[in-house]
Amino acid sequence: MRWIWIDKFVEFESGKRAVAVKNVTLAEEHLHDHFPGFAVMPESLCIEAMAQTAGILVGEARKFEEKVILAKIKKAVFFDYVKPGDTLKLEAGIDSITAEAASTSGKITCDEKLIARIDLMFSHLDRNLGGKEFPEDNFVFTDIFKSLMRGVCFAEKN
Amino acid sequence: MAQSRDEILQQVRQVLVDALGADDDEVTTEATLMGDLGAESIDFLDIVFRLEKAFDVKIPREELFPAENLMSDPEFVKDGKLTEKGLSEIKEKMPHTDLASFASDPDINKLGNLFTVGAIVNYLEAKLTTAGS
Numbered sequence: 001m002r003w004i005w006i007d008k009f010v011e012f013e014s015g016k017r018a019v020a021v022k023n024v025t026l027a028e029e030h031l032h033d034h035f036p037g038f039a040v041m042p043e044s045l046c047i048e049a050m051a052q053t054a055g056i057l058v059g060e061a062r063k064f065e066e067k068v069i070l071a072k073i074k075k076a077v078f079f080d081y082v083k084p085g086d087t088l089k090l091e092a093g094i095d096s097i098t099a100e101a102a103s104t105s106g107k108i109t110c111d112e113k114l115i116a117r118i119d120l121m122f123s124h125l126d127r128n129l130g131g132k133e134f135p136e137d138n139f140v141f142t143d144i145f146k147s148l149m150r151g152v153c154f155a156e157k158n
Numbered sequence: 159m160a161q162s163r164d165e166i167l168q169q170v171r172q173v174l175v176d177a178l179g180a181d182d183d184e185v186t187t188e189a190t191l192m193g194d195l196g197a198e199s200i201d202f203l204d205i206v207f208r209l210e211k212a213f214d215v216k217i218p219r220e221e222l223f224p225a226e227n228l229m230s231d232p233e234f235v236k237d238g239k240l241t242e243k244g245l246s247e248i249k250e251k252m253p254h255t256d257l258a259s260f261a262s263d264p265d266i267n268k269l270g271n272l273f274t275v276g277a278i279v280n281y282l283e284a285k286l287t288t289a290g291s
Contacts, residue, residue: 071200074177096210100219101203121204 005049041082054092067125240264
């Protein structure tokens with residue numbers, strides 16, 4: 001099972017903002033149980049999709065050298081349902097970023113309709129665990145996540 | 159433009175309400191961040207980011223909340239209590255906190271009690287004064 005909740009990036013400004021899209025399909029098995037006869041994408045997965053959009057934006061800002069993990073959901077407010085057949089547009093922007101953490105804000109829309117506002121905080125694993133050791137290779141940004149960025153034109157960082 | 163202590167307090171209270179989801183009336187000057195308001199370590203980062211934005215100053219996290227590095231250093235902590243060296247280190251790094259009662263029983267489990275709303279206001283008062291001069 002692969003845990004990827006966005007399909008591709010359509011805009012990417014390194015260190016600033018990114019926009020990804022996700023197509024919701026009835027082929028996603030959990031929708032048949034959530035709920036029977038009324039399929040809606042769980043809000044928790046919408047948050048995960050935003051976390052992946054914002055997390056990759058934060059990771060790329062530091063050249064994927066940090067292990068970026070979701071640490072806190074500062075705000076997640078939902079205004080409408082997400083249904084099979086919807087194409088979600090996930091926009092994320094970096095509010096602050098330091099060596100140890102980053103704060104992002106974002107929104108999810110579908111056909112210009114506002115679905116959610118989600119603000120997140122990420123932690124950079126190796127810098128925050130007081131000496132605990134983690135494997136050296138970056139297990140957060142696997143090849144499949146990096147492949148989402150192929151084909152996106154983004155502004156070069158100075 | 160200098161901000162009065164009261165103005166600083168009001169802004170700090172708003173930041174803590176937003177960052178910790180606390181009720182307005184819970185955020186008193188004596189309230190401890192971890193004990194009374196339920197803050198965890200990631201919240202400390204969130205609070206620093208929001209304070210930087212609200213007061214337009216740079217706040218190195220180790221300046222406002224230095225104890226985290228201290229706690230893992232064996233020179234400063236022994237048998238669950240701060241050593242003499244640890245105590246003087248804290249006095250130097252955290253002049254914005256009230257160390258009088260902590261010094262009598264420097265149990266590291268009680269270190270969290272030093273981080274009160276008032277301590278943040280003290281820190282910002284000092285920081286904004288030097289920033290303005």
